[in-house]
Amino acid sequence: xxxxxxxxxxxxxxxxxxxxxxxxxxxxxxxxxxxxxxxxxxxxxxxxxxxxxxxxxxxxxxxxxxxxxxxxxxxxxxxxxxxxxxxxxxxxxxxxxxxxxxxxxxxxxxxxxxxxxxxxxxxxxxxxxxxxxxxxxxxxxxxxxxxxxxxxxxxxxxxxxxxxxxxxxxxxxxxxxxxxx
Numbered sequence: 001x002x003x004x005x006x007x008x009x010x011x012x013x014x015x016x017x018x019x020x021x022x023x024x025x026x027x028x029x030x031x032x033x034x035x036x037x038x039x040x041x042x043x044x045x046x047x048x049x050x051x052x053x054x055x056x057x058x059x060x061x062x063x064x065x066x067x068x069x070x071x072x073x074x075x076x077x078x079x080x081x082x083x084x085x086x087x088x089x090x091x092x093x094x095x096x097x098x099x100x101x102x103x104x105x106x107x108x109x110x111x112x113x114x115x116x117x118x119x120x121x122x123x124x125x126x127x128x129x130x131x132x133x134x135x136x137x138x139x140x141x142x143x144x145x146x147x148x149x150x151x152x153x154x155x156x157x158x159x160x161x162x163x164x165x166x167x168x169x170x171x172x173x174x175x176x177x178x179x180x181x
Contacts, residue, residue, distance in 0.1 A: 004176070005066065012056040013170035019048055020163030027156035031149060039091045042155065043083030050076020095148060099140030106133025 023045045054073030057066040083090045109130030113123040139146060 007173045007176040009056050009059055010170045010173040010176075012052055012059070013166050013173060016049055016052050016056075017163040017166030017168075017170060019045065019052070020159045020166060022163075024156045024159030024161075024163060027152055027159065031152050039083055039087045039094075043080045043087070043090075045080075045159070046076045046083065047080025050074065050078075050080060091148065092144065095140060095144045095151060098151065099137050099144075101137075102133050102140060103137025106130045106135075106137055109133060 023041070027041065050073045052073075053069055053076055057069035057073055107130065109126055113126035113130060116126070117123045140150070
């Protein structure tokens, strides 16, 4: 039932994938974008993706349980609008959260390696990866500009990969469309 409903609107997933790939390519093409420009670029992407996801959730035929797609759409629209309203704060908060997460992740890896040192061999690899994460987290928190450029590459890579997967899924769904009488 859900498969048929999604297969009827396969082109919406294709559109989402194309928009994501285009966003990723543009972000790779202009890595020197200012942080505010990147954030606004992201906001536009999130807003368009949210609108398309909502259209896919509520568009056409019988209402099947597509609440998860509606939530994706609503959160995308909300993220886009917040980004347009507070672009500077959005960028700073995003980079700070990423830096804090990387730092905390590294600390937990080090703690885990110390606790596991009697149970595993080569725990120094986990300690080394934890130290790397701690250093990167500190650099991102101390130098948000460098973190912003790294974030451009990360988001661009994610968008291209996500877009390719959405395109592949849409083409797969297209083959599941019911034959027209």
